[in-house]
Amino acid sequence: MAPSEPRRTATIGATETSFGIVEYLRDSVTAGVSDIANELGVSKSTAYNHVRTLVKLGYVAETDDGYALSLKFLNLGDHARRRHALYHAAKGEMDDLVDAIGERGQVMIEENGRGVYIYQVRTDHAVQTDSHIGNFVDLHTTAVGKSYLAFCEEERREAILVGDLAALTPETITDRDDLLEELDRIREQGHAFNDEERITGMRAVGAPIISDRHGVLGAISVSGPTTRMNGEWYRREIPEKVKQAARIIGIRGTYS
Amino acid sequence: MAPSEPRRTATIGATETSFGIVEYLRDSVTAGVSDIANELGVSKSTAYNHVRTLVKLGYVAETDDGYALSLKFLNLGDHARRRHALYHAAKGEMDDLVDAIGERGQVMIEENGRGVYIYQVRTDHAVQTDSHIGNFVDLHTTAVGKSYLAFCEEERREAILVGDLAALTPETITDRDDLLEELDRIREQGHAFNDEERITGMRAVGAPIISDRHGVLGAISVSGPTTRMNGEWYRREIPEKVKQAARIIGIRGTYS
DNA sequence: AACGTATGTTCTCCAGAGACGAACAAATAC
DNA sequence: GTATTTGTTCGTCTCTGGAGAACATACGTT
Numbered sequence A, B: 001m002a003p004s005e006p007r008r009t010a011t012i013g014a015t016e017t018s019f020g021i022v023e024y025l026r027d028s029v030t031a032g033v034s035d036i037a038n039e040l041g042v043s044k045s046t047a048y049n050h051v052r053t054l055v056k057l058g059y060v061a062e063t064d065d066g067y068a069l070s071l072k073f074l075n076l077g078d079h080a081r082r083r084h085a086l087y088h089a090a091k092g093e094m095d096d097l098v099d100a101i102g103e104r105g106q107v108m109i110e111e112n113g114r115g116v117y118i119y120q121v122r123t124d125h126a127v128q129t130d131s132h133i134g135n136f137v138d139l140h141t142t143a144v145g146k147s148y149l150a151f152c153e154e155e156r157r158e159a160i161l162v163g164d165l166a167a168l169t170p171e172t173i174t175d176r177d178d179l180l181e182e183l184d185r186i187r188e189q190g191h192a193f194n195d196e197e198r199i200t201g202m203r204a205v206g207a208p209i210i211s212d213r214h215g216v217l218g219a220i221s222v223s224g225p226t227t228r229m230n231g232e233w234y235r236r237e238i239p240e241k242v243k244q245a246a247r248i249i250g251i252r253g254t255y256s
Numbered sequence C: 001a002a003c004g005t006a007t008g009t010t011c012t013c014c015a016g017a018g019a020c021g022a023a024c025a026a027a028t029a030c
Numbered sequence D: 001g002t003a004t005t006t007g008t009t010c011g012t013c014t015c016t017g018g019a020g021a022a023c024a025t026a027c028g029t030t
Helices: A013-028 A033-040 A044-057 A072-082 A085-101 A143-151 A154-160 A176-189 A231-254 B013-028 B033-040 B044-057 B072-082 B085-101 B143-151 B154-160 B176-189 B231-254
Strands: A060-063 A066-069 A104-111 A114-122 A192-195 A202-211 A215-225 B060-063 B066-069 B104-111 B114-122 B192-195 B202-211 B215-225
Touching (some): A013 A033, A013 A044, A013 B013, A013 B044, A013 B072, A033 A044, A033 A066, A044 A060, A044 B013, A066 B072, A072 B013, A072 B066, A072 B072, A072 B114, A085 A114, A085 A202, A085 A231, A104 A143, A114 B072, A143 A176, A143 A202, A202 A231, A215 A231, B013 B044, B013 B060, B013 B066, B033 B044, B044 B060, B072 B085, B085 B202, B085 B215, B085 B231, B104 B143, B143 B176, B143 B192, B143 B215, B192 B215, B215 B231
Antiparallel strands (some): A060 A066, A104 A114, A104 A215, A192 A202, A202 A215, B104 B114, B104 B215, B192 B202, B202 B215
């Protein structure tokens, strides 16, 4: 049943457990050695040695209630983000856009076939979701992702859409042909809707960021609850504002 | 000559080289396997295995011109930052402060005896420096750091100020007694100045963020070139604004 | 206080993971 | 067309990193 995996490349276990610890600390905020050893299924001494190494390297900090991720990761994240021109270009414009619309705004980039939020603006009454900075999402389930898919190169799209389309809500587009149709529609109108396809009760309007030199850099969107995002406001006005912002960001992203 | 290091704890080499690769990628933006192997002084196959592992874990991405840090680090950084109440409390107020003053604003926290910038606001004409988000700095060389040192617990301060005070410019305070005097002054007036002590040509005004429940959470500052920051504006008005913002952030940071 | 149980830390020992270097393929430069 | 340089794979051997027990402290409970 399983395709014949070439199973070629050796992989370094120590690194995996170290990052396992890092990810566990990310999720649990703080933890102790025994705790970690249990969770990762390694001996206490192993967990201890790894943690000590991470502390020595400065990636884990010792706090009053256990070990925790160090802010040194902020540095790595920031550098990773700086590599992408889109971040600088989009930041200011997104702030303005969210000021004008309310709700929440986000900037997405594609990496390894998935979408990553690289910037997010929230207003006071914006809804809390799991769309944090740095989180990866499936492209076909978001307005930003569909915007990207609609306007990226044919070849890239094919490469991304190889597997199945996972469903997150009853509204998620899981059929490949349906998705391609939707992408046609998005290409035509220049913006994408997301109507409870990722989170029930949440809508979003997205548009791609296009640079005439470098193609699609990513996408932006504004999202909020269906209770506030509806009617003409949702169907007409927001898309116009989002597209307008996307155009400006695209131009700025091209010459920088 | 070398002090008798207890040399107790074993440290995991594989993890060190993996993070070595990560840091090299951070600094070089993109790199290839041979390049990495050279830089780290390991064999090509070793470098290759490490990189493949990092790719598999999703922390390194393959780009057109070599391997690069993945945006997944953004996620880790963001989580590390969320652990600190100060971030949420300070963000909005700092944006306002920088709007009012111009120049650049930053929020700092102490970790392992050094300072980390966890948030930064820039205006259009703000000066570019190396004070990036996630960067670590010596506390005694910055307005934020001195603010923190002045108001943190005696015990903590002693623990931090064990080593020598490194000089970054001719103005850096390198004498321990001078520093303690300076801290007295800061405690008295409630704000700290940094007059070219870290970067020649740059000044800053900082103030601690104090929560009456949790003590000093960190510090904020506004910084800019000496050509623009001077006279009464620098000596009187900016400190007042900074202290005012710090007070508000302190209150917000206490009840959340 | 005395006890039990949790923790973090240190120790020793052995298997096997991980480092090396050579050999290969594929891309690029010349 | 050859000559380098790249990424990748293959064996071989060594020394590292993992397990588990033992130790030291800190906590909570009765």
